Amino acid sequence: MMRALQKFGFWLLVTVVVLYSLFPFYYAIVSSLRPSAGLFKVAYWPHHPTLANYTGVFAGQPFGRNILNSIIVSSVVVVLSLFLGVTAAYALGRIEFKGRGFLLMTVLAVSMFPQVAVLSGMFELIRWSGLYNSLPGLMIANMILTLPFTVWVLTTFMRGLPKEIEEAAIVDGASPAIIVRRIFLPLLWPALVTTGLLAFIASWNEFLFALTFTLSNSERTVPVAIAFLSGATKYDLPWGRIMAASVIVTLPLIALVLIFQRRIVAGLTAGAVKG
Amino acid sequence: MARPQSELLRARTRTAWLFLAPMLIVLAMVAGWPLLRTIWFSFTDANLGKMSQAKFIGFENYYASFGGILQDPDWWRSVWNTVWFSVVSVSLETVLGMIVALLLNVDFRGRGFVRAAVLVPWAIPTIVSARMWGWMLHDQFGIINDMLERAHLISGPVAWTADPHLSMWSVVFVDVWKTTSFMALLILAGLQLLPSDCYEAARVDGISPIKVFFRVTLPLIWPALVVAVVFRSLDALRVFDLIYVLTSSAKETMTMSVYARQQLVDFQQVGYGSAAATLLFLIIAAFTALTLIATRSRASEG
Numbered sequence: 001m002m003r004a005l006q007k008f009g010f011w012l013l014v015t016v017v018v019l020y021s022l023f024p025f026y027y028a029i030v031s032s033l034r035p036s037a038g039l040f041k042v043a044y045w046p047h048h049p050t051l052a053n054y055t056g057v058f059a060g061q062p063f064g065r066n067i068l069n070s071i072i073v074s075s076v077v078v079v080l081s082l083f084l085g086v087t088a089a090y091a092l093g094r095i096e097f098k099g100r101g102f103l104l105m106t107v108l109a110v111s112m113f114p115q116v117a118v119l120s121g122m123f124e125l126i127r128w129s130g131l132y133n134s135l136p137g138l139m140i141a142n143m144i145l146t147l148p149f150t151v152w153v154l155t156t157f158m159r160g161l162p163k164e165i166e167e168a169a170i171v172d173g174a175s176p177a178i179i180v181r182r183i184f185l186p187l188l189w190p191a192l193v194t195t196g197l198l199a200f201i202a203s204w205n206e207f208l209f210a211l212t213f214t215l216s217n218s219e220r221t222v223p224v225a226i227a228f229l230s231g232a233t234k235y236d237l238p239w240g241r242i243m244a245a246s247v248i249v250t251l252p253l254i255a256l257v258l259i260f261q262r263r264i265v266a267g268l269t270a271g272a273v274k275g
Numbered sequence: 276m277a278r279p280q281s282e283l284l285r286a287r288t289r290t291a292w293l294f295l296a297p298m299l300i301v302l303a304m305v306a307g308w309p310l311l312r313t314i315w316f317s318f319t320d321a322n323l324g325k326m327s328q329a330k331f332i333g334f335e336n337y338y339a340s341f342g343g344i345l346q347d348p349d350w351w352r353s354v355w356n357t358v359w360f361s362v363v364s365v366s367l368e369t370v371l372g373m374i375v376a377l378l379l380n381v382d383f384r385g386r387g388f389v390r391a392a393v394l395v396p397w398a399i400p401t402i403v404s405a406r407m408w409g410w411m412l413h414d415q416f417g418i419i420n421d422m423l424e425r426a427h428l429i430s431g432p433v434a435w436t437a438d439p440h441l442s443m444w445s446v447v448f449v450d451v452w453k454t455t456s457f458m459a460l461l462i463l464a465g466l467q468l469l470p471s472d473c474y475e476a477a478r479v480d481g482i483s484p485i486k487v488f489f490r491v492t493l494p495l496i497w498p499a500l501v502v503a504v505v506f507r508s509l510d511a512l513r514v515f516d517l518i519y520v521l522t523s524s525a526k527e528t529m530t531m532s533v534y535a536r537q538q539l540v541d542f543q544q545v546g547y548g549s550a551a552a553t554l555l556f557l558i559i560a561a562f563t564a565l566t567l568i569a570t571r572s573r574a575s576e577g
Binding site: 040 | 287288290291292293294295297298299301302304305306308309310311312313316321323326374375378381383385388389390391392393394395396397398399400401402403404406407408410411413415416417418421452456457460461463464509512513515516519520531532535536539540545548549551552553555556559560563
């Protein structure tokens with residue numbers, strides 16, 4: 001009797017956790033599939049499903065362009081962060097030199113920066129370089145979010161590799177650049193996927209810089225576009241379209257996260273727990 | 276023999292700095308320089324339209340006869356809001372994250388699916404989750420009001436995000452929904468490193484699971500838990516996106532980041548806004564330094 005009750009409680013808890021996690025996204029899908037006139041009555045299921053909100057979100061504003069912007073910015077940021085991250089992680093993870101600990105602490109400290117603290121300085125820098133309201137401006141700004149933890153996580157991974165693997169190459173007189181490319185890159189592949197994915201998500205979700213450093217609709221990234229989606233008046237928000245846009249930009253992320261579940265968990269814990 | 280050794284060492288050190296240089300240059304450009312400029316601007320009367328003509332005015336943005344930031348009740352309110360938000364949301368996330376982590380640590384059929392489901396809120400962009408919950412918490416057409424009315428828990432619609440008494444709780448609720456999974460994953464990683472033999476011993480001795488949790492599990496995962504809480508707290512102290520979208524610039528939910536950006540961009544007061552940003556930076560730096568000292572001294576004791 002006691003055991004059965006325990007088992008029931010356990011599965012009840014599991015059900016609650018799953019429902020709690022998934023219901024909001026389920027409801028976003030339901031709302032996005034309903035005709036906008038019907039949204040003023042609550043429904044738990046789309047009785048007359050329509051894709052009008054999905055076509056509408058692309059017709060009403062340059063949403064396709066916004067998605068492209070987000071993909072371009074995030075991809076460039078990921079490639080740059082990984083390149084700078086791997087070279088720096090080789091130095092920090094494999095070479096003993098004075099000041100290494102201090103540098104690692106500095107990198108970690110930068111990842112704690114509140115974004116607002118660099119906002120006015122960054123604004124000046126971006127306007128000075130003529131990159132205001134442009135994608136390269138956002139790429140530069142987003143590096144502050146992705147670079148520190150990329151360096152940190154890759155250094156942790158590099159340090160974990162056995163010492164012997166590069167000794168033979170050093171004896172053979174291989175240059176450090178070749179050692180990194182030929183020996184470490186193949187071994188780091190899983191770590192690169194993880195950190196690259198985390199950097200992509202961080203850049204994809206970035207809001208404050210994109211909000212402040214862009215002006216025109218065609219230069220906005222997805223989060224800002226969704227925040228600014230509006231109807232005829234300020235008080236008449238097109239909830240159906242907002243939900244459609246939300247579903248569109250979230251589905252690929254959920255797919256990525258589910259595919260790379262284990263890798264992401266490993267990356268998050270390497271970034272945090274070992275820190 | 277000693278000579279080539281040190282030669283090699285010098286060459287290695289040179290290589291290290293060469294490999295570090297690109298990363299350090301970029302970091303200095305996107306973090307170091309903008310931070311220094313922000314601190315400089317906080318001592319000037321800079322305006323968004325003409326930042327280059329900023330004049331040095333000393334501490335007047337902070338404290339002045341005509342009212343500096345430290346005399347602004349709205350600033351102190353945003354400080355209080357930020358601290359309240361951080362303490363309440365991180366506490367709730369820690370407790371709920373612990374429950375979810377303990378759940379996921381049990382071996383049961385469908386565990387992979389549950390873990391995937393828990394990860395979904397984390398994968399959803401903050402802006403999207405703010406919008407989704409903004410819709411669900413809508414005062415007239417929201418599903419939350421509908422559910423609560425069906426369950427006879429409320430008699431009429433509640434304005435979750437507009438009511439000054441409730442809006443902060445709504446923000447906390449959405450934040451908890453989004454970030455509990457992060458907490459749970461970090462705690463779970465700690466749980467899975469625990470040795471199983473002490474649990475065996477406890478089970479053989481017939482000690483109640485609750486006692487085992489407080490006497491064995493909690494002390495063992497304490498270090499991992501502290502790290503997770505610190506990381507989340509640092510994140511919570513700079514919260515911006517969620518509040519900007521869910522409740523915009525309402526005073527009841529305004530945090531330090533929202534306050535600083537409003538001064539900086541909406542009111543174009545770069546000097547004043549930079550002063551607020553600098554204060555936020557100092558608060559977070561102090562918090563980080565304190566936790567570092569605390570964990571260091573703990574580590575050296577143990």
